[in-house]
Amino acid sequence: MSDQILLGTRKGTIVLDRKGARWTPRPIAHAGMSISFAARDPRDGTIWAAMDHAHWGPKLSRSKDGGTTWENMTQLAYPPGARFVEQHLPTPDEDPDASDRPTTYKNAALLKVWVLAFGGEDDPGTIHAGTLPGGLFTSRDGGDTWELNRPLWNHESRGGDLFAGNATTRNQWGGTPAAMSYGEFVPGIHSVVVDPRDSKRILVGVSSAGVLETRDGGLTWQGRNRGMLNDYLPNPEAEWGHDPHFVTHCPGEPDRFWQQNHCGVFTSEDGAQTWEKVSRPEVAVHFGFPIAVDDRDGRTAWVVPAKADDQRMSVDGGLFVARTRDGGAGWEIFREGLPQQHAYDVVYRHALDARGGRVCFGSTTGNVYVSEDRGETWRCIGNNLPPIHSVRFA
Amino acid sequence: MPIVAFTRHLQRFFPSLAEGHVPGATVREVIDELERRHPGLASYIVDETGRLRRHVNVFVGDEPIADRVHLGDAVGPGDKISILQALSGG
Numbered sequence: 001m002s003d004q005i006l007l008g009t010r011k012g013t014i015v016l017d018r019k020g021a022r023w024t025p026r027p028i029a030h031a032g033m034s035i036s037f038a039a040r041d042p043r044d045g046t047i048w049a050a051m052d053h054a055h056w057g058p059k060l061s062r063s064k065d066g067g068t069t070w071e072n073m074t075q076l077a078y079p080p081g082a083r084f085v086e087q088h089l090p091t092p093d094e095d096p097d098a099s100d101r102p103t104t105y106k107n108a109a110l111l112k113v114w115v116l117a118f119g120g121e122d123d124p125g126t127i128h129a130g131t132l133p134g135g136l137f138t139s140r141d142g143g144d145t146w147e148l149n150r151p152l153w154n155h156e157s158r159g160g161d162l163f164a165g166n167a168t169t170r171n172q173w174g175g176t177p178a179a180m181s182y183g184e185f186v187p188g189i190h191s192v193v194v195d196p197r198d199s200k201r202i203l204v205g206v207s208s209a210g211v212l213e214t215r216d217g218g219l220t221w222q223g224r225n226r227g228m229l230n231d232y233l234p235n236p237e238a239e240w241g242h243d244p245h246f247v248t249h250c251p252g253e254p255d256r257f258w259q260q261n262h263c264g265v266f267t268s269e270d271g272a273q274t275w276e277k278v279s280r281p282e283v284a285v286h287f288g289f290p291i292a293v294d295d296r297d298g299r300t301a302w303v304v305p306a307k308a309d310d311q312r313m314s315v316d317g318g319l320f321v322a323r324t325r326d327g328g329a330g331w332e333i334f335r336e337g338l339p340q341q342h343a344y345d346v347v348y349r350h351a352l353d354a355r356g357g358r359v360c361f362g363s364t365t366g367n368v369y370v371s372e373d374r375g376e377t378w379r380c381i382g383n384n385l386p387p388i389h390s391v392r393f394a
Numbered sequence: 395m396p397i398v399a400f401t402r403h404l405q406r407f408f409p410s411l412a413e414g415h416v417p418g419a420t421v422r423e424v425i426d427e428l429e430r431r432h433p434g435l436a437s438y439i440v441d442e443t444g445r446l447r448r449h450v451n452v453f454v455g456d457e458p459i460a461d462r463v464h465l466g467d468a469v470g471p472g473d474k475i476s477i478l479q480a481l482s483g484g
Contacts, residue, residue: 055449055479056407056438072407074434077442109441183448 001356004394006047007368008035008350011386013049015067015394016368023370023381029067037350040394041118041127046142047394048127050113058113060129062143076129076137076146082108082153083162084133085171087185103167108133111182115350117192123199130189132179134158136204138218149218157209157223157240158187172240174208190349191247195254203272205247205259209240211272227275231263245289246349249298256298256327260291260349265303267328278328284315285322285331290352292359294374299327302354302375304347304361312346319343321359323375337378338369350390362388396424396469401478408432416475421452422465424475439477440465449480 003018012028013035034052041048047063051072060073086104111132119126129137129146136149154160159167175185191205200217203224210225229236230243243262250256255271264279264286279286284305294300302323307315318340322331339345345363352361359375362368368382368391395415405411411432418424422444429436440446446462453459453476459467469475 053438055403055447057441057447059437072434074437077437080442107443109443109445 134187
């Protein structure tokens with residue numbers, strides 16, 4: 001059970017402390033800065049915030065005193081020679097009958113730190129960062145220095161080793177729409193899941209490529225997309241090009257994975273070797289961004305659905321949370337304590353979390369809701385906040 | 395030696411930053427010297443490819459620099475370089 005919630009918001013980092021039955025916000029930290037993700041390292045208590053400076057570029061910030069003071073850090077950067085295959089977006093004056101255009105490359109620069117994940121107790125000091133344009137960075141010294149994971153960057157699914165020369169395989173990593181607000185169309189790693197039994201086993205979720213896993217600490221990577229379906233491809237079962245929105249697992253049952261995908265809700269019982277679609281469109285469980293899993297029972301998960309891909313807003317003006325307790329076979333809908341009229345909250349992929357029976361989510365309209373009974377009833381613990389990017393129990 | 399002025403917004407991250415003389419024959423050389431004096435400052439102005447950040451402007455006198463990729467614009471000993479955040483990007 002955690003009595004602290006960290007919010008990464010459009011205008012700063014907000015810490016909420018539970019005092020008695022109330023959740024009380026502290027004065028905003030990083031005031032005025034967009035924070036893409038905020039989380040606390042459970043091993044040493046360091047609080048991390050990914051600053052998304054519009055002017056000065058993305059930077060990390062950490063606090064070693066519970067959020068009283070912060071140290072801004074500039075060490076996470078793409079190395080010289082890091083390149084990626086550029087995505088091509090058709091322009092209005094483009095000739096659709098033009099012959100094949102040549103592959104073009106772009107030098108990588110950090111566009112956004114999208115997610116942070118911490119190694120296990122067996123791996124002190126290790127922190128992973130998922131970024132745009134699609135690199136995974138790892139620190140082995142508590143965040144003082146960072147290194148790009150080259151085996152993943154050089155993966156055969158995205159062209160091979162572009163440090164050595166031009167692409168030797170076809171790039172199958174597409175851009176993520178989440179990058180377009182930066183004026184780019186590049187892939188992004190939004191999910192990093194470290195196996196609590198073995199820190200060398202890591203799963204990443206990539207928009208738009210799919211899911212990949214390493215079992216040797218990042219030396220080699222394999223795709224884990226079997227069973228995922230992409231309705232936007234001629235072959236929905238294609239090996240790559242999938243758009244998981246968020247991937248996570250049950251810490252108490254580490255082989256039980258869940259993902260909210262652009263094309264539905266999926267679950268895996270076999271460590272992401274295979275996925276099963278468990279959407280229930282008849283109860284509006286299908287499209288959305290975040291998903292959270294119970295920390296002990298892998299068959300219990302929560303989603304906050306949005307209406308549809310072409311209508312990314314709450315369903316018919318009423319906010320609700322859906323919960324499954326049987327691995328996705330059935331979903332219960334919970335609305336008590338949530339607005340049911342003219343409510344247009346959208347919950348981003350990192351803005352839902354569950355811990356010890358409590359569930360919390362924050363939305364783009366600046367509202368934060370918490371449940372103390374496993375998602376059955378809700379109360380608002382903050383409104384008029386900036387748009388919320390991430391919610392994490394500390 | 396050129397003189398360099400900074401937007402006050404950078405002082406939030408580098409409190410000791412102040413207008414002053416910085417040696418360099420090009421904007422790039424000036425930025426490199428600034429990085430030596432204030433470790434980490436360059437990453438607020440340029441990205442890791444060396445390109446000027448999209449929503450940052452650098453002026454030599456009243457003119458914005460022409461070379462946002464390599465920052466090769468020449469600077470003379472009497473020039474004033476201004477490092478400012480753009481109106482965009484807010």
